[in-house]
Amino acid sequence: MDAHDRGQGEIDPADQWVLNPETGDYELRLDNPAAQPPPPRSGGTSGGSRADAPAPRSGAPSGPDVPGQRGGRGAAGPGGPPSRRKGKGPKKLAKKRSGKKKALLWTSGVVGFLVLATSGGAYAYYQHLNGNLSTVDVGGAGSQSGFDPGKPINILLMGTDKRTGKGNEGYGDAGSVGHADTNILLHVSADRTNATALSIPRDLITDIPDCETKEPNGQTKVIPGTPHVRFNVSLGQDGRDPGCAMRTVEEITGVKVDHFMMADFNAVKTLSTAVGGVPICVDHAVDDPKSHLKLSKGEHTIEGEQALAFVRTRHSFGTGSDLSRIQVQQQFLSALLRKLKSKDTLSSPTKLASLAEAATKALTVDTGIGSIKKLTSLAGELSKVNPKNITFTTLPVVDNPDEVVHATVVLNEAQAQPIFDDLQNDTSLTEVKKKTKSKDDSVLKGPKAAANDVRVDVYNGGAPAGSAQATLAWLQNTKQAPKTTNKGDATTEVAKTTLEYAPNQADQARTVAAWMGLPASALKKGTKDAVGLQAMTLTLGKDFKGAGTPLTGPAKLPDTVQKVEADKQICAR
Secondary structure, eight states, rough: OOGGGGGOOSSOGGGEEEOOTTOEEEEOOOGGGGOOOOOOOSSSSTTOTTTTTTOOHHHHHOOTOOOOOOOOOOSSSSSSSOOOOTTHHHHHHHHHHHHHEEEEETTTTOOHHHHHTTSSSSSHHHHHHHHEEEEEOGGGGGGGGGGOOOOOOOOEEEOOOOOOOOOGGGOOOOOOOOOOEEEEEEEOOTTTOOOOEEOOOOTEEEEEEEEEEEEETTOOEEOOOOEEEGGGGGGGGGGOHHHHHHHHHHHHHHOOEEEEEEHHHHHHHHHHTTTEEEEESSSSEEEEETEEEOOSSSEEEHHHHHHHHHHOOOSSSSSSSSHHHHHHHHHHHHHHHHHHHHHHHTTTTTHHHHHHHHHHHHHEEEEOOOSSSHHHHHHHHHHSSGGEEEEEOOOEEEEEOSSSSOOEEEEHHHHHHHHHHHHHHOOOOOOOOOOOOGGGGGGOSSOOGGGGGOOEEESSSHHHOTTTHHHHHHIIIIIOOOOEEEEESSSSSSSSSSEOGGGGHHHHHHHHHHHHHGGGGGEEEOSOOOTTTTTTEEEEOOTOOTTTOSSSOOOOOOOTTTTEESSSOOOOO
16 A cells, blocks of 8 residues: 555644634634634624635634534634633633543543544544545455444554555565565453454464455455465465455464554654654664664664664564564554553644544555544544553464574464463453452352362363363362362353352352352352252353463463563663
8 A cells, every 4th residue: 555645735634723712622723823813702793704714713614514513612603703601701711621631631542533533523634534544345354343342352453565655665675565564463352451462473384265355346356375375475465455364363363353454664654753752762772774773772762764663673683583573563562552642642632633644544444444433433442451451472483394594483382372262262461450340249258168068060161171070180189179070061162161059059159269260250140049969060161271270360371472561661672
């Protein structure tokens, strides 16, 4: 894609938004303020409908294509200045402005274009931003529905090596069709408390499946799959679109990918500039003639070409491999995320408008999220995740054993599978502190039964083979609970492990829940008391990780698996 060529006009829309001191709102200004006197603050006469009359500071801006501001603020008639409501003196207005500012400061989930798109009177700019977006119909590869707050969201973020666009011609390989150079599977949890960003190396050897693409004439074309090739050719090569990369990620991880967002080199340059620079840290001086990155040891704020050089450098940090570059990119993205969510950014209308322009011009998305309205909905969901609960990690790989000189990597199955399980089961990689306790948590409070009094039948309802027997042995030998039985496979598979108990078995249920780290939601209370030697029913679901491994809390990854937490700055080394 050519992000640069989609701009419209010479006017920077960031300069067209002004704060109306009468209302506390930011409003679209279509005239040239330098050439026009400000409108009267009170009283005055109607400005009429002359084309050169200044737009009123409240009510509808002049011009047929821009609808009026949402009402309720006592605006005067068309073309006239606003009138204050009775009893609203300067002090009350100041208080109102302060409240508006506070609301803007703490709307942490709203990216720049979302603020502007939902502001009153922003219809023209809304349409302008819609026109900036590029979309691709990936058909059945993505989800065309809305964002169910009860389900996880999985988005494939891709950076291409396409060299089109102003300023990108000099980066080498100018003829590239745009391969999947940087790839991150972003998993946002169903409860929106956490997110995992899994980087997939471009040089991973994998099998690319058959994929359907949409032709310009609307017809569907199936591009045959290719076994044992680099992941990065899942995009661009042989006419593959982002839907092909999405399907490849699904084949690798077992996770259904809902949407994609793709950007070229310009995205790094324009977004880093729009926020006023991204703070980074390097633990040694860098002078890389290939990426043109030159930095002294310590902390820096980088933007534009320098920011792009930082994420492109391959020989400045670590082993000089693409895996080391992935870590640097994760650190940069974490820092950019922190800057986006900072008060400094959210309180600046100019930065927000610049971000709106930069993001919409740089992005190509699937048609499922291919409008400002849909992106607003998505951003609303993403905004619920605190940056401290976002973890970046890299798909575990090893050098390709088929090569003498190692240029590619293959999957480390043993270390990768737990990560795939965590993504599939919506398990966090970070410790997430509950903001409020659920009313169901009360079931975990109260007396607990002695181990010798616990009676439970264990069923396998989707856990790995042998889990029921292993759990039985653990309960009897480690927890000293002899009155337990392995009942084999359950009649149906379940996603979550559950413990069913009778009202008079609540003390036993609390004991088992404490042993296994079961959340309150896993406990299912019956309506009738147990009779005689009736046992509780423990059904091990697909989320079961093994006897003695708690089901609550963050996933435990091997120490060899790299992790970067988004709220912490790490110096690149």
